[in-house]
Amino acid sequence: MNERARAHGFDEAGIAPVSLPAETDHLQSWLAAGYAGTMGWLERNPEVRIDLRERFEWARSVIVVLRRYGSDVQTDEAGLAPFVASYARGSDYHDVLLPRLQEFASSLGEGRSHAYVDTGPALERRLAEAAGLGWTGHNTLLLNARRGSRTFLGVAVSELDLEPTPERNGSCGSCTACQTACPTGAFVQPGVLDARRCISYLTIEFRGIIPRELRPAMGQWLFGCDLCQSCCPFEVNSSAAGEAEFSGAASLEIGLGELLALDDAGFRERFRRTPLWRPRRAGLLRNAVIVVANGEHHQHLPAVRELLRDDSAVLREVASWCVARLGDTESRPALQEAARVESDAAIQTSMREDLRALGAFVA
Helix, strand or coil: CCCHHHHHHCCCEEECCCHHHHHHHHHHHHHHCCCCCCCCHHHHHHHHHHEEEHHHCCEEEEEEEEEEECCCCCCCCCCCCCHHHHHCCCHHHHHHHHHHHHHHHHHCCCCCCCEEECCCCCHHHHHHHHHHCEEEEECCCCCCCCECCEEEEEEECCCCCCCCCCCCCCCCCCHHHHHHHHCCEEEECCCCCCCCCHHHHHHHHCCCCCCCCHHHCCCCCCEECHHHHHHHHHHCCCCCCCCCCCCHHHHHHHHHHHHHHCCHHHHHHHHHHCCCCCHHHHHHHHHHHHHHHHHHHHHHHHHHHHHHHHHHHHHHHHHHHHHCCCCCHHHHHHHHHHHHHHHHHHHHHHHHHHHHCCCCCCC
């Protein structure tokens, strides 16, 4: 199985059952606690996530694949790469891996199949566990003793009656490195994540105004976060190489100042076929403004100042916060005018508070 998987561009593969009844209580309790945040799609079709036969009545097994993508290697700080999670520094993994997975599934025999690479109602991590590809770590990611945690997963629901791969035994033991490394306290307990406090969720999936109290802890992360992986002993000790296609992209050569100046058309041209498209322009530029504030990148304040007049309410609010946090007194006139014409009452209130922080008179 693994030899054939490698021929199709994967590192490992295994077979999982189509039904995971033991996951029902865990999934329901996690959703009920609100830990999914605004990711409402996770609440849809929970019965399919537990038993894929609810959508594919012909399903008899699930083919699961794993591919390592990289490490913490950083590129020139003139570009965006140091602020981007390692998985997102190259080609969009959906575009690369989905065709490979479809071909691999077809190579195993004649029969219907349907492939997902993080694109459908499937519990990929739990299916990977059931397929013998690793175990769930305290950081909620799949850990593979040989390949660490920086891996992409894909699943193909198959009509073939394939024998499940034995599960592997593995454990994080008493290690709490990932819990300690998380600056926003996103882990409720080992193995349980509150996405609403996770930097990856906040910078990628969440489209609104990030709570101000969380922003300083987000550090320099523009897109995603690697902290709970970088400290993991299984990742640190992994000698497995990643795939070159995921290690770098021309789109990341853009600097913060140029990014902050992009309009919708420019953003689309630069990021349309990359992972950084996910939060859209307003989300990515919002994150960039937080990077400017947390990194004290004063040279980019003129670009931030321009966002006080942006069509996006999210950008107007975060730009106001940024100039106040950095004590940018040169922005007082621009912020005063922005507050005067602001149509959103809550944002106008925030702008007036930021003006007071700058020592400006507010009528």
